[in-house]
Amino acid sequence: MRIYSTVYDDLFRVYGDLHWWPADSKDEVVIGAVLTQNTSWKNVEKAIERLREKGLNSLAAISKCDVKDLAETIRPSGFYNQKAERLIALSKALMERFGGIDSIHDLETAVSFFSPIKGIGQETLDSILLYALDLPVFVMDKYTARFLDRCYGIRGGDIKKDVEGEIKDVERLKNLHAMIVQISKDHCKKVPECDGCPLNTKCEYYGRERRQNAFLHDKD
Numbered sequence: 001m002r003i004y005s006t007v008y009d010d011l012f013r014v015y016g017d018l019h020w021w022p023a024d025s026k027d028e029v030v031i032g033a034v035l036t037q038n039t040s041w042k043n044v045e046k047a048i049e050r051l052r053e054k055g056l057n058s059l060a061a062i063s064k065c066d067v068k069d070l071a072e073t074i075r076p077s078g079f080y081n082q083k084a085e086r087l088i089a090l091s092k093a094l095m096e097r098f099g100g101i102d103s104i105h106d107l108e109t110a111v112s113f114f115s116p117i118k119g120i121g122q123e124t125l126d127s128i129l130l131y132a133l134d135l136p137v138f139v140m141d142k143y144t145a146r147f148l149d150r151c152y153g154i155r156g157g158d159i160k161k162d163v164e165g166e167i168k169d170v171e172r173l174k175n176l177h178a179m180i181v182q183i184s185k186d187h188c189k190k191v192p193e194c195d196g197c198p199l200n201t202k203c204e205y206y207g208r209e210r211r212q213n214a215f216l217h218d219k220d
């Protein structure tokens with residue numbers, strides 16, 4: 001059974017194409033992927049807006065930026081000193097080696113460049129590979145693990161590898177992650193809001209909860 005295609009279709013019926021990632025350029029995707037660590041997207045948006053106002057929303061501009069100026073500009077994103085240092089280091093290395101993000105085309109080159117860079121963990125790396133470089137990888141995060149576990153009973157194993165084995169199309173991989181983020185914000189939160197969730201008729205967790213409640217109700 002192609003379970004991840006089923007997940008995709010179920011979510012697509014609810015959300016359609018979300019056209020993610022919210023950025024004006026590939027450079028902004030990379031910048032946003034670093035800024036979003038340990039903070040909400042709202043704060044990242046504020047930081048990116050400030051970068052735009054100062055003309056610092058490109059890797060070329062950031063590579064030449066003073067660390068204090070950059071830290072002050074991205075202050076809304078939190079951990080701004082550390083993020084400023086990391087963004088400058090990443091931008092300098094990328095500009096020196098490739099002259100710009102558009103010169104990176106294949107997965108092997110991209111992984112070997114980004115992986116050793118301080119502050120680029122797996123999720124950040126995958127976000128850059130998928131949304132900035134259009135490479136076919138799946139972005140796995142804690143929301144995805146929680147949603148797939150609850151709704152489809154998918155747990156353990158290598159989910160990222162399994163999704164990539166089943167879904168090869170880059171646009172579908174982009175939208176799958178976007179739709180999972182969306183349902184995690186809308187309904188499948190830490191404490192799930194199942195009533196009104198568009199997937200509750202097929203959700204394993206919800207079905208279990210309902211059966212349990214009915215059983216307890218019968219015993220009363």
Ligand code: SF4
Pocket residue numbers: 147150151187188189192193194195197198199200203204205206
């Ligand atoms: S029904 Fe509840 S547990 Fe299932 S996907 Fe929706 S919010 Fe998550």
